[in-house]
Amino acid sequence: MNIETEEQREPVHDLNCDFCDKDLRSGELPPEFGVLRANWGPGSSHDGESYELRLCETCFFRILADVKRERLVRSMFDDYEEDHSELPHVF
Ligand SMILES: [Zn+2]
Numbered sequence: 001m002n003i004e005t006e007e008q009r010e011p012v013h014d015l016n017c018d019f020c021d022k023d024l025r026s027g028e029l030p031p032e033f034g035v036l037r038a039n040w041g042p043g044s045s046h047d048g049e050s051y052e053l054r055l056c057e058t059c060f061f062r063i064l065a066d067v068k069r070e071r072l073v074r075s076m077f078d079d080y081e082e083d084h085s086e087l088p089h090v091f
Helices: 057-082
Strands: 034-039 050-055
Touching (some): 050 057
16 A cells, blocks of 8 residues: 655646646646556566656557557568468569
């Protein structure tokens, strides 16, 4: 269980996208953002390091599209390796 004191909380005024620096606040509405978070442990080469990146809607979906594209490319490559009948004919 993580217990925070008042002094340990992040300042409320820092609400910008960590990728493009866009202000995440929108008028009176609560700020909306995606989070990329990691707490690396003893099995990692980054043991003890913690990250929390806030991403605006545009950057979040741009990164999500990159992940989907990378997965598609990797799956195409895997299929290419496993099914040699799909190789193009070379004349
Ligand atoms: Zn952004």
